[in-house]
Amino acid sequence: SAVISQKPSRDICQRGTSLTIQCQVDSQVTMMFWYRQQPGQSLTLIATANQGSEATYESGFVIDKFPISRPNLTFSTLTVSNMSPEDSSIYLCSVVKQGYEQYFGPGTRLTVT
Amino acid sequence: DAKTTQPPSMDCAEGRAANLPCNHSTISGNEYVYWYRQIHSQGPQYIIHGLKNNETNEMASLIITEDRKSSTLILPHATLRDTAVYYCIVRVAWRGQNFVFGPGTRLSVLP
Numbered sequence: 001s002a003v004i005s006q007k008p009s010r011d012i013c014q015r016g017t018s019l020t021i022q023c024q025v026d027s028q029v030t031m032m033f034w035y036r037q038q039p040g041q042s043l044t045l046i047a048t049a050n051q052g053s054e055a056t057y058e059s060g061f062v063i064d065k066f067p068i069s070r071p072n073l074t075f076s077t078l079t080v081s082n083m084s085p086e087d088s089s090i091y092l093c094s095v096v097k098q099g100y101e102q103y104f105g106p107g108t109r110l111t112v113t
Numbered sequence: 114d115a116k117t118t119q120p121p122s123m124d125c126a127e128g129r130a131a132n133l134p135c136n137h138s139t140i141s142g143n144e145y146v147y148w149y150r151q152i153h154s155q156g157p158q159y160i161i162h163g164l165k166n167n168e169t170n171e172m173a174s175l176i177i178t179e180d181r182k183s184s185t186l187i188l189p190h191a192t193l194r195d196t197a198v199y200y201c202i203v204r205v206a207w208r209g210q211n212f213v214f215g216p217g218t219r220l221s222v223l224p
Contacts, residue, residue: 004156042200043157043214092156102212104156 002029002097004105012111013083020079021108023093028073031096034066037107038089046091049076083112117201122219125195131188133218135201138182144205146177147212148186150197157200157214160186191222 003026013019023032032049047055047068055068070076080087093105118136125131137146147162161168161175163184168175174187188195200217 042216045213090154094156101159101162103159107154107156109154 001101002027002095002103004093004095004103006091006093006105006108008108009106010109010111012113015084015112017083018079018081019083019110020077021091021093021110023076023078023105025074025095027097029095029097032070032076033094033102034068034076034078035092035094035104036089037092043092046078049078080110083110085112088112117203117215119199119201119215119218121216122221124221124223125188125191127193127222127224128190131191131195131220131222133186133188133199133201133220134183135186136183137201137203140181140203141205144203146175146181146184147202147204148173148175149200149202149212149214150195151200151217152194152197160199191220193222193224196220196222 005024007022011019034046035043036046037043045058046061046066047057049055049068049070051070051073065081067079078091088111090107090109092107094102096102116139145162145164148160149157150160151157161170161173163175163177165177165181175184177184198217198219200214202212
């Protein structure tokens with residue numbers, strides 16, 4: 001298995017500001033992903049965090065809005081830039097270590113006012 | 114990845130077995146059935162997965178029909194802590210991509 005921690009666990013931010021979310025895994029993993037879960041909705045993939053190169057973004061998500069870093073095999077950050085109330089969501093880090101299972105972090109609950 | 118269909122919600126009495134169905138009529142021969150659950154305000158938790166044989170672990174049992182077009186997740190003795198959204202996902206076993214989550218089934222375990 002993999003133990004994933006995220007910081008912060010929650011935050012309340014002003015419109016127009018940016019927030020960086022950190023994801024730390026207790027061991028090296030093959031893949032890291034970032035998801036968004038809007039209130040009452042299922043999970044939506046934002047991007048795949050690639051070590052040492054630019055993240056791969058899903059349709060509807062762009063690097064300028066959600067810059068991602070992954071400097072090594074156990075750590076990644078997601079920044080939510082120029083926030084608006086529509087960005088209020090839970091942001092989840094997810095990893096695949098090897099094999100068939102995907103593990104999820106506890107999530108970061110973001111409220112934009 | 115094959116599409117899945119799940120009922121939006123179900124109720125189950127505490128202590129009874131919870132049987133959560135999933136239809137995946139377009140499943141391919143190399144696609145696995147995975148189940149995850151998400152307890153309120155937490156990240157999704159892996160439960161179980163299988164290809165064609167029934168599977169059991171400490172959390173649940175997975176029953177896959179012979180034609181593999183549907184499956185059932187069984188929680189043998191549901192507790193209040195099993196109240197969660199349960200996601201059935203069908204996909205090829207690890208090909209370097211993520212899981213696609215549908216709306217899932219909201220299971221309410223009632224006292």
